[in-house]
Amino acid sequence: MSNILIIEDEPVLNDNLNQFLSSKGYQVYSADSKATAKIQLSDHLFDVILSDLRLPDTNGTELIEYIKEVAPASIVLVMTAYSSLETALDVFHCGAHDYIIKPFPLQEIEHKVENALQYKQLLNENANLRNRLQQGEDNIELLAGSSPQMCELRRLISKVAVTNTNVLIQGESGTGKELVAQSIHARSLNNEGLFVPVNVAAIPDGLVESYLFGHIKGSFTGANQTREGAFRMASGGTLFLDEIGEMPLQIQSKLLRVLEDSQVYPVGSDSSVPVDTRIICATHRDLEQMVADGEFREDLWYRLNVVDLATPPLRERMEDMPALVSLILQLLQTELKRPILEVDNDVIHHLMNQPLKGNVRELKNILERAAVLCDDNTIRVKDLALPSSDLINLQLDENGTLSDLNSAVEKFKQQHIVAALENTEGCRESAARLLGLSTATLYRQLDKLGLKGYVARSSKSGPLPSGDE
Ligand SMILES: Nc1ncnc2c1ncn2[C@@H]1O[C@H](COP(=O)(O)OP(=O)(O)OP(=O)(O)O)[C@@H](O)[C@H]1O
Numbered sequence: 001m002s003n004i005l006i007i008e009d010e011p012v013l014n015d016n017l018n019q020f021l022s023s024k025g026y027q028v029y030s031a032d033s034k035a036t037a038k039i040q041l042s043d044h045l046f047d048v049i050l051s052d053l054r055l056p057d058t059n060g061t062e063l064i065e066y067i068k069e070v071a072p073a074s075i076v077l078v079m080t081a082y083s084s085l086e087t088a089l090d091v092f093h094c095g096a097h098d099y100i101i102k103p104f105p106l107q108e109i110e111h112k113v114e115n116a117l118q119y120k121q122l123l124n125e126n127a128n129l130r131n132r133l134q135q136g137e138d139n140i141e142l143l144a145g146s147s148p149q150m151c152e153l154r155r156l157i158s159k160v161a162v163t164n165t166n167v168l169i170q171g172e173s174g175t176g177k178e179l180v181a182q183s184i185h186a187r188s189l190n191n192e193g194l195f196v197p198v199n200v201a202a203i204p205d206g207l208v209e210s211y212l213f214g215h216i217k218g219s220f221t222g223a224n225q226t227r228e229g230a231f232r233m234a235s236g237g238t239l240f241l242d243e244i245g246e247m248p249l250q251i252q253s254k255l256l257r258v259l260e261d262s263q264v265y266p267v268g269s270d271s272s273v274p275v276d277t278r279i280i281c282a283t284h285r286d287l288e289q290m291v292a293d294g295e296f297r298e299d300l301w302y303r304l305n306v307v308d309l310a311t312p313p314l315r316e317r318m319e320d321m322p323a324l325v326s327l328i329l330q331l332l333q334t335e336l337k338r339p340i341l342e343v344d345n346d347v348i349h350h351l352m353n354q355p356l357k358g359n360v361r362e363l364k365n366i367l368e369r370a371a372v373l374c375d376d377n378t379i380r381v382k383d384l385a386l387p388s389s390d391l392i393n394l395q396l397d398e399n400g401t402l403s404d405l406n407s408a409v410e411k412f413k414q415q416h417i418v419a420a421l422e423n424t425e426g427c428r429e430s431a432a433r434l435l436g437l438s439t440a441t442l443y444r445q446l447d448k449l450g451l452k453g454y455v456a457r458s459s460k461s462g463p464l465p466s467g468d469e
Pocket residue numbers: 141142143144145171172173174175176177178179180242282284311324327360361364430
């Protein structure tokens with residue numbers, strides 16, 4: 001049974017909330033001041049704490065800070081009559097998970113408490129995953145947001161995780177497909193095993209088979225030693241096949257065979273090896289359409305698509321912006337080793353008005369750049385370096401006169417492609433998707449525009465191979 005603490009000095013509201021939440025099966029405790037809250041906090045562990053923002057013996061943010069100090073695992077929901085953005089940002093910065101504006105219908109509080117409990121469970125699972133995964137330990141982040149779409153997504157994650165079915169995750173680039181896959185793995189029965197992510201689009205066609213199924217030493221030129229392959233590595237755990245839509249057709253049929261037999265055939269070997277691997281696939285492409293166009297095997301699609309989940313684009317859930325910004329800033333503080341970063345009030349508003357086609361990844365990049373560039377520890381709108389929507393930069397030649405149309409178009413293409421590369425940390429495949437181009441077309445454009453060796457400033461992995469390598 002989940003424990004809830006209500007801190008509210010208005011007796012009628014406190015009683016109503018206590019009765020209502022008790023009737024929903026929670027173990028509910030009440031306090032009417034910081035002093036009484038302290039006593040409750042020393043006697044019990046709470047999953048969720050509902051706190052008023054103004055109390056007779058403290059102001060709300062000071063109380064939230066105190067709670068986060070003595071009960072860091074409790075999820076704090078703030079109840080406030082003040083609906084300003086400033087208040088919202090203050091409470092998020094102090095560590096509150098969400099807030100609700102008074103007066104509110106009791107059903108809304110029930111919904112918020114359920115979300116907070118789901119969020120707490122995911123936090124536990126992510127911590128669990130962080131401890132267990134031997135790979136990508138630094139990449140485990142939380143799935144932030146309490147919009148209806150994200151709540152539904154979390155509900156589905158909890159449901160599918162404990163079954164062993166294959167899952168297909170569809171969504172635009174940067175919407176958190178890999179994060180969802182990690183969450184499923186963390187909650188699954190096979191979370192003792194490894195989570196092995198493979199980006200199918202990033203492996204040259206000729207190597208996909210050996211990469212997935214392994215190979216025997218000497219089975220082809222360059223196979224200097226035997227490799228077990230991703231399937232066997234993930235046996236007893238989860239294999240995450242990202243960009244499954246890019247898998248060559250002949251490998252699709254081999255994958256189908258593995259899924260049907262639970263056996264892999266390493267390249268160059270006559271015998272098979274048993275595997276017990278859960279498959280989670282992801283794609284930004286319309287696989288159903290690819291099946292209709294004969295580009296993806298229908299039988300494989302059915303096999304992979306036992307359950308399908310959709311990660312919503314950020315523009316359809318802008319209400320998640322404060323929670324995302326708050327989470328990203330927390331992560332940045334650790335990464336950049338800088339003291340607490342704050343955002344100016346207008347920043348959230350500005351971000352909510354951006355198209356953010358690269359979704360949460362683009363948001364992270366914008367905030368990371370701003371965090372590096374901002375003068376003090378506060379990020380202001382000017383630090384975001386967002387494109388002005390109503391001003392088109394004129395293209396001038398070296399004499400300061402207007403360029404001819406062709407040169408202007410070339411220049412614009414160059415700038416736009418560089419922006420896409422910066423938004424995707426230099427990843428050619430993701431930049432191509434952002435631009436609505438095939439990877440091959442992007443490589444041709446990079447060559448033509450003299451950007452072949454371009455290394456994105458946001459790239460963490462150093463220079464990237466050029467297209468013909
Ligand atoms: N809801 C979210 N909460 C917190 N961080 C998120 C969320 N969604 C995405 N992110 C972050 O955004 C970045 C991109 O997410 P992720 O790699 O999971 O996206 P993706 O959909 O798999 O992208 P791609 O299709 O380009 O591989 C990651 O750093 C991830 O942690």
